Amino acid sequence: MNGSGLSPARADAKARLRRGMYLLPSFFTAGNIGAGYFSITQTFAAISGNAELHLDWAAIAILFAIPFDALDGRIARLTNTCSDFGKELDSLADVITFGMAPSLLAFIWGFHFLPDSIDAHLRQHLIQAGAFFCFLYLIGGASRLARFNISSDAQPRNPGRPGRKYFVGMPIPAAAGLLASTVHFCYGIPVQAWWIGILWLLLVGFTGFLMVSTWRFWSGKEINLTRRHPFQLLLLMAIVLYAMLRYSQVVLFVVALLYMFSGIWARAAYSWSRRRRRRPTGLDDAPAPEQGQMRPS
Numbered sequence: 310m311n312g313s314g315l316s317p318a319r320a321d322a323k324a325r326l327r328r329g330m331y332l333l334p335s336f337f338t339a340g341n342i343g344a345g346y347f348s349i350t351q352t353f354a355a356i357s358g359n360a361e362l363h364l365d366w367a368a369i370a371i372l373f374a375i376p377f378d379a380l381d382g383r384i385a386r387l388t389n390t391c392s393d394f395g396k397e398l399d400s401l402a403d404v405i406t407f408g409m410a411p412s413l414l415a416f417i418w419g420f421h422f423l424p425d426s427i428d429a430h431l432r433q434h435l436i437q438a439g440a441f442f443c444f445l446y447l448i449g450g451a452s453r454l455a456r457f458n459i460s461s462d463a464q465p466r467n468p469g470r471p472g473r474k475y476f477v478g479m480p481i482p483a484a485a486g487l488l489a490s491t492v493h494f495c496y497g498i499p500v501q502a503w504w505i506g507i508l509w510l511l512l513v514g515f516t517g518f519l520m521v522s523t524w525r526f527w528s529g530k531e532i533n534l535t536r537r538h539p540f541q542l543l544l545l546m547a548i549v550l551y552a553m554l555r556y557s558q559v560v561l562f563v564v565a566l567l568y569m570f571s572g573i574w575a576r577a578a579y580s581w582s583r584r585r586r587r588r589p590t591g592l593d594d595a596p597a598p599e600q601g602q603m604r605p606s
Contacts, residue, residue: 333388334395337381338402344374345406352413355497360422365497367414371489372561374406375482400454407485408450416443418492419509422499435506442514446488449517450481456521465525467579476526479519479572483526487516487565494562519572526572 348370355363381399385391420439423432456478465477491512500506552560 334381334385334390335398337377337384338395338398341374341377341381341399341402341406344370344377345402345410348374348406348410349413352410352417355417355499356421360499361497363497364414364418364492364499367410368489368492368497371406371410371414371485372493372557375486378403378406378482396458400458403454403481404451407481408447408454411485411488412443412447412450414492415446415488415509415513416440417499418497419500419506419513422501423503423506424501427503431503435503435510439506439510439513442510442517446484446513446517446520449520450484453478453481453484453520465523467525467576474528476528478522478524479516479526479569480528481520483565483568484516484520486561487569488513490561490565494558496558516569519569524572524576526568526575 348367351363351367351370355367378399381395385395416439420436423435425432427435460477465475468475491509500509
């Protein structure tokens with residue numbers, strides 16, 4: 310028997326089990342990377358033929374990777390197996406799955422298949438601008454991840470409730486989900502109209518800006534999955550899962566838009582309330598009227 314009261318065989322088995330627990334979050338991170346790799350291959354396959362099918366599958370793969378990214382961190386915290394290796398692997402996986410894969414998908418879906426019937430100069434400018442803005446999205450996502458890794462307690466410019474936790478800037482999985490859900494909402498059918506290409510250009514660029522902004526976005530970290538209401542929680546999860554599977558095009562697109570606009574609304578509401586609280590300049594310096602003297606109307 311060793312000092313802990315366990316036999317050498319049981320102590321060795323417990324140590325192997327502990328090492329195996331450290332691999333569990335990495336399996337979900339590997340699934341995240343696999344989904345991103347599959348999305349990239351499907352995006353390239355769309356160039357040679359059956360673009361609608363391959364682009365839709367590329368978008369679905371990115372959307373499928375979001376739960377993997379959410380689960381690996383939660384599992385690491387629940388099992389107390391957080392490590393520096395896991396954090397670095399998760400960041401690299403996010404660059405691939407939520408950075409590179411969506412930027413390629415956004416470019417191929419939004420600009421590569423623009424028809425030749427469009428004015429040649431306009432088509433060329435749209436393709437060049439699309440490549441540039443998709444690159445900016447990738448840079449914004451990588452910068453967002455780098456800032457998240459070095460910030461121990463980052464605070465948004467528009468702070469929210471003290472008891473709630475927020476992301477500073479739009480998280481990169483949500484940004485990738487917005488682009489992928491848009492492609493999935495359109496069933497992977499590539500953009501054919503020049504004005505839709507311009508709208509897509511603006512959305513991709515604005516999404517990249519939201520990632521590097523200092524606006525607050527709800528993190529959802531206060532949701533406790535271990536609370537003692539398993540039946541109600543399971544019922545709610547079953548309804549949400551059914552809606553996402555049965556009406557995935559509409560539900561995922563609406564959820565992604567609502568999350569994006571929640572951050573915009575929070576920033577606008579904070580700016581409005583701050584201006585409202587600010588007193589007019591010179592109001593405190595105005596002389597008080599003498600007793601019996603009325604203020605001019």
